[in-house]
Amino acid sequence: MDTTVADPLLGALLDGRYRVRSRVAKGGMATVYTALDERLERTVALKIIHPAHSRDPQFVDRFTDEAKTIARLTHPNVVAVYDQGNHQGLPYLVMEYVRGRTLREVLAERRRLQPQEALAIMEQMLAAIAAAHRAGLVHRDVKPENVLVAEAPGDTHNLIDGVVKVADFGLARAVEASADETGSHLMATVAYVAPELVTDGHADPRTDVYSAGIVLFEMLTGRVPYEADRPVEVAWQHVDRDVPFPSRYVPGLPTAVDDLVARATRRDPGARPTDAGALLAEVQACRDDIGVELATRSRPLAQPTVVVPRVESVPQTYQSQPQQRPSWARLPGGGPAQPPARRRRAPEPSGPGGKLNELMAQINANPRTRLTVIAAMLTVGLLVAIGGYWLGVGRYTDAPDLRQYNRDQIVEMARANGFKVQFAEPKFDASVPKDKVLVQDPGPGGRILDGGTITITLSLGPEVYKVPDIAGKEYDLALVDLQAMKLTGTRADKYDDAVPPGYVVDTEPKIGTQVNPGSAVKVFVSVGPNPVKVPLLIGKQLEAAKQELSKVHIQLGRVEEVESDKPKNEVVSQSIGDGNSVTDGMVMDVQISKGPAMVTVPRVIDMQLQDARKTLEDMGFKVDSQGFGTVRQQDPQPGTAVPPGTTIRLFAFF
Structure with missing residues (x-):
C-alpha cells in the first residue's frame, strides 16, 4: 500500500514563473525547494516560510524589509537573493541554487577536517559575513547548516579549492523581532550562541565572530564545545565557561589554530576581533603560518634565488683593463692581463705515491714526530670507536611498557622515566576497551633516544x-538523521490514532539503543487510524467473545472470573473499550461471570398452596402450581441448591 504523503507545493507554479520541482530541506522557520524559473530557464532555490510565522503581520513586514536589504548584498560568497513574493499567504524568497552540500553534511561524512581545509572554508565564510557587516547586517545564526560548500569539480574531497556560500542573512533577525514583540524567547542555535545573546539579547558583528569561532572549533574537532540534556544548559555554558582549545580533543593541532579559536570565542565581546573582516585577516595570517610550517616539515629548504648583474659587452680597446669586470664575469679571448711572474719551484714528486713517500720519510726522520703520529692515530681510532658506539647503541635505551595504564598514569610514568608522550588521534577497536592503549610506538622494550617521545594511540572502543x-519526524527527514549516524532505515507502516500519516511512530531497535555502524533500523511510519474497531464483548459468552476477537486480529489475554448475577461465562467487562482503533499486537483482557449464587429450595409440602406460593416467590423463585388445597409434592425437592429465579413446580390436592 502506498502511504506517501504528497507535498501540495510540488509541481505548483508560483507567480506564474517559478515551477516547484522538489523539496531540499525543512527547518524550524522555512522549507527549501528547488524550482525552475521558466522565464529565465534557470534552476533556483525557493525558501518558503512556515504558516506559523506567516500569520504574524509584523514578521511578514520585517521579513520583506530584510529580503530587500539582503538582495542588495552582492558578494561571491553570499547566496544571492533574486526575488521575493507571497504564495497563498506564505512569504517566500527566490535565491541562488548552489549545487553542493551544507557544511553539516560534509561534517557528517568526514567527522572533522584538516586545519588547512577548515581555514580555507573559514576564509570564504568570513568574507561573506564581512560584506554583510559592512552593509550594516548581522547574521545572528552562523552555523554549519547555513554554510553551503560546492566542492571542486571532479574531486568531491577537495575542500580547499571549493566554493563556500553563506545563506539565511537576516532571517533569524526577522523571526527574533517578531518573537520579542510577542514576549517569546530569542531565536538562536544554542550550540553556537554568543554569551551576550543569552544574557541580554544584544547582537552586533562580534556576535557573528563568536559563532564563526564555534564553527571553526567543530570543523577541527568534529564536535561542539558544550553538550547537555537541555538546550538552556548548553546556552549558559557559553556564559560561564571558556571554549577549550581544539587540541584538547585532537592532539597535534598547531598552536596558532588554538590561539585563533580562543581569540574568536572570548566571552567578553570587547576582547574579540571587532567584526568578520578583522577575524578574516587573522585567519589568513594563521593559514599562511601553518602553510610555512608544513612546507618546512615536508621538504628541505631550497637555495635562495639571487640576481646576477647582466654582463654588457665592451669595446675591444677596454678588454685589456681587468678592473672593468669582476673576476667571475671576464670573457675568454679578450686578452686578460697576464699574472705576475713567479719564481719557479723545484718539481714536486708526481702522483700520490710520491707524496706519500715524502710524508713517510719526514715522519721516520724524527722519532718524536713518529711517536706523536702514532698517539694521534690511536686517539682518533678510540674516538671513532666511542662515537660509533654512541651513535649506534649508547645513546639509545629501552622504551617502558605503558599499555596497562590510563592516560594520566601514562604521562606520569613517561615523565618519571625521562620521556615525553604524544597522543595520536584515538581509533575505534572492537577488541580493546575504551581509553586503553591500542598502539605504543616504540613498543615496550623498543629502542628510543634518552628523553625521546613515545606516541600513544588510545582506543575508542567498539x-x-x-x-x-x-519519533514525530517526517520519514524522509528521519532517514537523513539515521544516515548522519551511519545507520540505514527500512520503512514499516503502522496504524496510529495520535500520529499523523507520514510521520515516525517508533523504531526497532528502540530510540537510544546502541548499535554498530551500518546497522538497519526499522522505522514504523504512521498511516493514520485503523479503520477496524474494537468490538463490544460485554453480554456475550466467552466462546462467542473469542470468535469476535479473532475476526479483528486481537489476542485474548487474561480471563478473570468474578462474582456476578449474570449467567456463568458471560463477559461482564473488557480492558479496551469498544470503538477504539485496532493496533498491531493488541491484547484484550476480559472478566467473566462465575454465575449467580445458589439458593436452597425450602420445604413447602403440607402448606396451603397460596402460602407455599408466597413463600417461594418472596425468595425469588418462580412458581408453577397445579391443583388446589394442600401442597403434597414439590420439584425440585426441599434442600436442593438451585440458581435464583429457578421455577418450582407444586402439586396440591385435599
Whole structure:
C-alpha cells in the first residue's frame, strides 16, 4: 500500500514563473525547494516560510524589509537573493541554487577536517559575513547548516579549492523581532550562541565572530564545545565557561589554530576581533603560518634565488683593463692581463705515491714526530670507536611498557622515566576497551633516544552509535538523521490514532539503543487510524467473545472470573473499550461471570398452596402450581441448591 504523503507545493507554479520541482530541506522557520524559473530557464532555490510565522503581520513586514536589504548584498560568497513574493499567504524568497552540500553534511561524512581545509572554508565564510557587516547586517545564526560548500569539480574531497556560500542573512533577525514583540524567547542555535545573546539579547558583528569561532572549533574537532540534556544548559555554558582549545580533543593541532579559536570565542565581546573582516585577516595570517610550517616539515629548504648583474659587452680597446669586470664575469679571448711572474719551484714528486713517500720519510726522520703520529692515530681510532658506539647503541635505551595504564598514569610514568608522550588521534577497536592503549610506538622494550617521545594511540572502543530520536519526524527527514549516524532505515507502516500519516511512530531497535555502524533500523511510519474497531464483548459468552476477537486480529489475554448475577461465562467487562482503533499486537483482557449464587429450595409440602406460593416467590423463585388445597409434592425437592429465579413446580390436592 502506498502511504506517501504528497507535498501540495510540488509541481505548483508560483507567480506564474517559478515551477516547484522538489523539496531540499525543512527547518524550524522555512522549507527549501528547488524550482525552475521558466522565464529565465534557470534552476533556483525557493525558501518558503512556515504558516506559523506567516500569520504574524509584523514578521511578514520585517521579513520583506530584510529580503530587500539582503538582495542588495552582492558578494561571491553570499547566496544571492533574486526575488521575493507571497504564495497563498506564505512569504517566500527566490535565491541562488548552489549545487553542493551544507557544511553539516560534509561534517557528517568526514567527522572533522584538516586545519588547512577548515581555514580555507573559514576564509570564504568570513568574507561573506564581512560584506554583510559592512552593509550594516548581522547574521545572528552562523552555523554549519547555513554554510553551503560546492566542492571542486571532479574531486568531491577537495575542500580547499571549493566554493563556500553563506545563506539565511537576516532571517533569524526577522523571526527574533517578531518573537520579542510577542514576549517569546530569542531565536538562536544554542550550540553556537554568543554569551551576550543569552544574557541580554544584544547582537552586533562580534556576535557573528563568536559563532564563526564555534564553527571553526567543530570543523577541527568534529564536535561542539558544550553538550547537555537541555538546550538552556548548553546556552549558559557559553556564559560561564571558556571554549577549550581544539587540541584538547585532537592532539597535534598547531598552536596558532588554538590561539585563533580562543581569540574568536572570548566571552567578553570587547576582547574579540571587532567584526568578520578583522577575524578574516587573522585567519589568513594563521593559514599562511601553518602553510610555512608544513612546507618546512615536508621538504628541505631550497637555495635562495639571487640576481646576477647582466654582463654588457665592451669595446675591444677596454678588454685589456681587468678592473672593468669582476673576476667571475671576464670573457675568454679578450686578452686578460697576464699574472705576475713567479719564481719557479723545484718539481714536486708526481702522483700520490710520491707524496706519500715524502710524508713517510719526514715522519721516520724524527722519532718524536713518529711517536706523536702514532698517539694521534690511536686517539682518533678510540674516538671513532666511542662515537660509533654512541651513535649506534649508547645513546639509545629501552622504551617502558605503558599499555596497562590510563592516560594520566601514562604521562606520569613517561615523565618519571625521562620521556615525553604524544597522543595520536584515538581509533575505534572492537577488541580493546575504551581509553586503553591500542598502539605504543616504540613498543615496550623498543629502542628510543634518552628523553625521546613515545606516541600513544588510545582506543575508542567498539564503534557504536545511538539510534537517534526520530519519533514525530517526517520519514524522509528521519532517514537523513539515521544516515548522519551511519545507520540505514527500512520503512514499516503502522496504524496510529495520535500520529499523523507520514510521520515516525517508533523504531526497532528502540530510540537510544546502541548499535554498530551500518546497522538497519526499522522505522514504523504512521498511516493514520485503523479503520477496524474494537468490538463490544460485554453480554456475550466467552466462546462467542473469542470468535469476535479473532475476526479483528486481537489476542485474548487474561480471563478473570468474578462474582456476578449474570449467567456463568458471560463477559461482564473488557480492558479496551469498544470503538477504539485496532493496533498491531493488541491484547484484550476480559472478566467473566462465575454465575449467580445458589439458593436452597425450602420445604413447602403440607402448606396451603397460596402460602407455599408466597413463600417461594418472596425468595425469588418462580412458581408453577397445579391443583388446589394442600401442597403434597414439590420439584425440585426441599434442600436442593438451585440458581435464583429457578421455577418450582407444586402439586396440591385435599
